[in-house]
Amino acid sequence: MTEAASAPLAPARPRPASTWTGWGQWLALITMTIDHLARYVVPESWGLDWADASLGRIAFPLFAAMVAWHGLFNTRNPLRYARRILVIGLVAQLPYMLMPRAADGLLLNICFTLSLGLTGGTWLQALRGRLEGGTLGGPRLAAEAGLAVAIWAAAGLWVEYSHLGLLMIPLYMVAMQNLHGAGDGLGERLAATAMALPVLMVAGLMNSSDMAKSFTVATCLVILLLAAGAHRLAPGVPFAMPRRLWLGWYPGHFAAIALWLWLAGGLA
Known part of the structure; x- marks a missing residue:
């Protein structure tokens, strides 16, 4: 669910x-598989x-973080990247629907959440640029914002991790951009830290148990530290994940x- 680096957005x-x-790719697949096996x-x-x-509880915030990171820093066309994730979701939907989840009803898998989240995050980044450039009037802003909220409210009823899950990538992108772009001054650092708080709050609200909250928030916190500069310390992974496997x-x-x-049902 990542795309090769091209040019920063x-x-x-x-x-x-x-x-x-x-490293994130291996950890995300392993923790996701453990989750589904359990x-x-x-x-x-x-x-x-x-x-x-x-x-x-590590898998989803890690997947969302990698999509946000590549969508913000590494891909020339984030919307094309979102479409590629959507294709994986379409392929996965039938086997996903075969899982024992009768109580959930019809639910679209995590790739739909990631694809829509990246689309929303890309729109938010473009909106920020237009506001700073003075090219967006009040009526147009209100119309776009209203449409975005309506899509979020409707889509959240059908995708895995619901409304909070859809917010993860847009909030990650806001936090990553501010943490990476902050200067050395105390005021800039504090402002960037404040912009990182919403994604941590959403991560904490996504789960009910204290254990689940702790793992989700801790994963998000590590990602934010990477965006703030710790990315320079990460060594290369000894065995790169094959693209087809990913x-x-x-x-x-x-x-x-x-x-x-x-x-197993047939043998029982």
Whole structure:
């Protein structure tokens, strides 16, 4: 769900190093898989619910962070990037719907959340530029903002992680841009830190248990520290993830779980 670096979208400073995303890809896939195995495959009698509420809560904020990072710093066309994520979501939707989630009804998988979130974040970044350039009048601003809120309110009813999940990427992008672009002055640093607080608040609201909140917020905090300058400290990953594995794992692992559940039901 990442795209090769092309050109920075907005930041005034040189774009930050993206070395950390090599580690992020492995961690995101591993924690996501642990989450889904604990939720759908492992019997409840094994007592592994803690894995879903701890390690499993790392995956989504990490996926959202990598999409926001690449959408902001590394891709020439964020909307094309969003469409590519959407294609993965369309491929994954059928096996995703085969998971035991009857209580959720029809729900669109996380790729739809990420794609829509990146689209919203891209619009927000462009809106900021137009406001600073004085090219956006009040009526047009009100109309665009009203339409964006309406789309967010409607889409949040159908996607995984709901309304709060849709806010993660736009808020990440705002926080990352401000943290990366802040100068050395205390006032600038404090202002940038203030712009990072909303994404941490949303991350805390996304889960109910204290353990889940802690893992989600801690993941977001690490990402924000990377945007603030810690990205320079990340070493290269020893084994880069193959592109086909990265693109195919999400739909593929759902298909494998669905097959296992079907076989297990048939053997029971």
